[in-house]
Amino acid sequence: MFIIGAVATVVTVAPLLLGSTPFPTYMFGLSMLMGVGFLIAGAGVFRSIAAGRRQARAGQ
Structure with missing residues (x-):
């Protein structure tokens, strides 16, 4: 779950940094x-x- 979210984060942020x-x-939702993975x-x-x-x- 965390890996999917991490990849989606990179994919979502990359165009913002590259100017495209x-x-x-829905990518922001992914x-x-x-966080759900955490x-x-x-x-x-x-x-x-517990x-x-x-x-x-x-055992005591």
Whole structure:
């Protein structure tokens, strides 16, 4: 998800920096997938931490 968003961000920003015609608005929406990828990764980290704590409590 993050990779798709990162590529969309580069594709969207490149025409602005090169002075060519900007891409359609939906490309800016695809750029938001980069943030969604970060959120999914962060949720996975927090779930892993919670699982580790539960396992540590069960082992005591």
